[in-house]
Amino acid sequence: MTDSTRKQYEEWKITSKYQTPINIENHDTIGMLALDENGDIAGACTTSGMAYKMAGRVGDSPIIGAGLFVDNEVGGATATGVGEEVIRTVGSFLIVELMRQGKSPQEACEEGVARIMKKNKGRKDFQIGFLAINKQGETGSYCVHPGFTYRKYDIEGHENVPSKSFY
Numbered sequence: 578m579t580d581s582t583r584k585q586y587e588e589w590k591i592t593s594k595y596q597t598p599i600n601i602e603n604h605d606t607i608g609m610l611a612l613d614e615n616g617d618i619a620g621a622c623t624t625s626g627m628a629y630k631m632a633g634r635v636g637d638s639p640i641i642g643a644g645l646f647v648d649n650e651v652g653g654a655t656a657t658g659v660g661e662e663v664i665r666t667v668g669s670f671l672i673v674e675l676m677r678q679g680k681s682p683q684e685a686c687e688e689g690v691a692r693i694m695k696k697n698k699g700r701k702d703f704q705i706g707f708l709a710i711n712k713q714g715e716t717g718s719y720c721v722h723p724g725f726t727y728r729k730y731d732i733e734g735h736e737n738v739p740s741k742s743f744y
């Protein structure tokens with residue numbers, strides 16, 4: 578910790594209120610999905626989790642199926658945001674299963690967020706972003722609130738792709 582983050586942490590400990598503000602930099606998951614020239618899919622994610630988390634908390638990123646899932650027969654998915662909500666729906670696994678059933682990566686990401694929102698009716702105080710790729714190299718993404726983007730690379734170059742959102 579730097580001196581200033583240590584000070585913020587000491588202040589936070591007075592109330593120890595566990596909350597997950599939207600689109601401020603209190604979390605930092607990086608999720609990556611790749612399709613190589615042989616058509617093989619790989620994925621990875623890394624996170625330091627939420628700032629000021631409760632003691633012993635495990636987020637979604639280290640749980641295969643929650644923060645990341647790849648099935649080389651179908652596609653891959655990865656998540657960022659409030660891990661508790663991703664774990665409750667085993668979100669990345671769900672998205673790959675939806676693609677297996679015929680949904681596009683975009684449709685599958687939208688359904689993944691819809692499942693989470695169904696369990697959180699009317700709740701607006703958290704962000705989730707999903708990213709997916711299928712065996713054909715089609716990609717999709719979707720999030721709860723605007724602000725989630727991903728960088729898409731192919732042989733022609735790369736571009737920033739803003740996600741559509743539930744709200």
Ligand code: ASP
Binds near residue numbers: 604605659
């Ligand atoms: N998904 C991570 C977690 O819940 C947070 C993040 O997006 O970095 O731990």
